[in-house]
Amino acid sequence: MNFLSLIEAKREGQALDAAQIEEIVAAFTAGRIPDYQMAAFLMAVYFRGLQRAEVRALTLAMRDSGELLKFPSDPRPLVDKHSTGGIGDKVSLPLAPLLACLGFRVPMISGRGLGITGGTLDKLDSIPGFQTLLPTARIKEIVQSVGCVICGQTASMVPADKALYALRDVTGTVPSIPLIVGSILSKKLAESLDALVLDVKFGRAAFMPTLEKARELARALVTLSNECGVNTRALLTDMNTPLGRAAGNWLEVKESVACLEGGQVGTRSTASDSGREFRDAVERVPADLKELVLACAAHLLVQTGKAKSLDAARQQAADCLASGKPLAKWNEMLAAQGTDLAAYDRKLALDHAAPVVLELKAPQAGFVALCDARILGEVIRELGGGRLTKESVLNYDVGVDALAKPGETVQAGHPLARIHAADQAQAETACARLKTAFAISAQPPAAIPLIADNIEA
Numbered sequence: 001m002n003f004l005s006l007i008e009a010k011r012e013g014q015a016l017d018a019a020q021i022e023e024i025v026a027a028f029t030a031g032r033i034p035d036y037q038m039a040a041f042l043m044a045v046y047f048r049g050l051q052r053a054e055v056r057a058l059t060l061a062m063r064d065s066g067e068l069l070k071f072p073s074d075p076r077p078l079v080d081k082h083s084t085g086g087i088g089d090k091v092s093l094p095l096a097p098l099l100a101c102l103g104f105r106v107p108m109i110s111g112r113g114l115g116i117t118g119g120t121l122d123k124l125d126s127i128p129g130f131q132t133l134l135p136t137a138r139i140k141e142i143v144q145s146v147g148c149v150i151c152g153q154t155a156s157m158v159p160a161d162k163a164l165y166a167l168r169d170v171t172g173t174v175p176s177i178p179l180i181v182g183s184i185l186s187k188k189l190a191e192s193l194d195a196l197v198l199d200v201k202f203g204r205a206a207f208m209p210t211l212e213k214a215r216e217l218a219r220a221l222v223t224l225s226n227e228c229g230v231n232t233r234a235l236l237t238d239m240n241t242p243l244g245r246a247a248g249n250w251l252e253v254k255e256s257v258a259c260l261e262g263g264q265v266g267t268r269s270t271a272s273d274s275g276r277e278f279r280d281a282v283e284r285v286p287a288d289l290k291e292l293v294l295a296c297a298a299h300l301l302v303q304t305g306k307a308k309s310l311d312a313a314r315q316q317a318a319d320c321l322a323s324g325k326p327l328a329k330w331n332e333m334l335a336a337q338g339t340d341l342a343a344y345d346r347k348l349a350l351d352h353a354a355p356v357v358l359e360l361k362a363p364q365a366g367f368v369a370l371c372d373a374r375i376l377g378e379v380i381r382e383l384g385g386g387r388l389t390k391e392s393v394l395n396y397d398v399g400v401d402a403l404a405k406p407g408e409t410v411q412a413g414h415p416l417a418r419i420h421a422a423d424q425a426q427a428e429t430a431c432a433r434l435k436t437a438f439a440i441s442a443q444p445p446a447a448i449p450l451i452a453d454n455i456e457a
């Protein structure tokens with residue numbers, strides 16, 4: 001292969017055929033194309049784009065660069081959910097056991113956070129003993145016996161994406177829709193799924209800044225995934241505001257467990273007689289988190305013919321969540337993945353695992369008009385809960401919880417959020433920065449729907 005001529009062809013906007021793309025992927029994965037040439041090719045793709053047939057060839061070549069997960073035939077459909085990432089997005093944690101209880105098998109292969117957005121594997125790493133790196137045989141065993149597993153890609157799965165993503169990350173070529181489609185779908189198609197639901201986020205803390213860009217990405221993902229035989233839909237969801245009331249690895253596990261416990265009234269160490277704190281106590285499961293978990297489950301029920309309408313499917317999922325069975329399934333999954341259950345229970349019983357907790361107080365009374373997810377993500381990263389580089393060592397216990405959300409009323413001096421930090425100085429720095437994430441107004445802000453649209457094939 002004369003790779004230079006392929007770079008030049010793409011630079012001039014010419015289309016490559018499937019055989020050429022397959023050769024590029026195979027050669028790069030095998031280390032036969034130097035990074036400087038691949039970086040030039042990726043930049044050409046970034047500016048010139050790829051035609052539909054090229055994206056398909058790229059995706060399938062990446063999928064086939066490693067081992068595919070194959071499962072025995074079974075009446076339970078294989079399903080998964082993928083989110084493009086956000087702040088406080090812990091949907092995968094309660095969703096996987098809920099789906100297993102609804103009669104699905106869920107081989108949820110997840111990733112780590114980079115930049116300000118969190119990663120499912122980092123959240124799970126905050127659970128004592130939990131193993132996110134499992135050999136293929138064990139992944140299959142857990143999916144077959146428990147019904148769900150949440151783990152990382154094995155070394156032999158989709159190696160082309162690992163190599164390409166690392167290069168894209170340092171060459172300014174991540175935000176290219178064809179490259180994103182290839183990266184996301186190569187991994188999902190390697191799971192041998194029957195159905196997939198995608199949560200494509202837009203807004204301040206999302207990969208896609210606007211609803212229009214998110215729609216473009218969602219359409220490309222849904223079209224190709226369906227063409228490749230996986231029944232796929234996408235939800236377009238708002239990521240201007242964090243999801244739920246907690247962000248930070250361990251705090252998100254706690255909130256996920258609260259979601260699985262299903263709306264029971266919880267206690268808060270900061271409970272007082274203020275209006276907002278009383279509402280927090282009765283709404284221990286954040287409404288937006290529950291809405292998104294149930295929406296993902298409902299779409300998959302409809303996609304696989306297990307429910308006739310979205311309304312009926314949502315009710316089926318809500319009844320299942322309320323039954324307590326998904327909580328038991330979560331505990332079963334934790335045990336199967338090596339959790340030290342006694343240590344986990346002890347940690348779960350704590351109000352906070354970080355050494356210092358500081359409240360951010362509302363400077364005035366009014367309506368919360370803004371809770372900026374991007375600033376929150378930056379604060380958590382500064383506290384040590386997110387990565388500045390791939391080598392960053394995380395503090396799993398830091399973060400922010402008890403967040404006041406847009407539309408809620410607060411009194412002057414009452415808490416807008418609690419900051420969980422490693423020490424007092426870091427807590428105070430975070431508090432000063434987090435203050436800028438909030439705006440309080442005299443009038444209620446316009447209500448913004450969490451799910452802006454659905455994209456179907």
Ligand code: URA
Pocket residue numbers: 084165174179180181183184
């Ligand atoms: N997530 C991925 O897995 N790949 C991308 O390229 C972007 C987001």
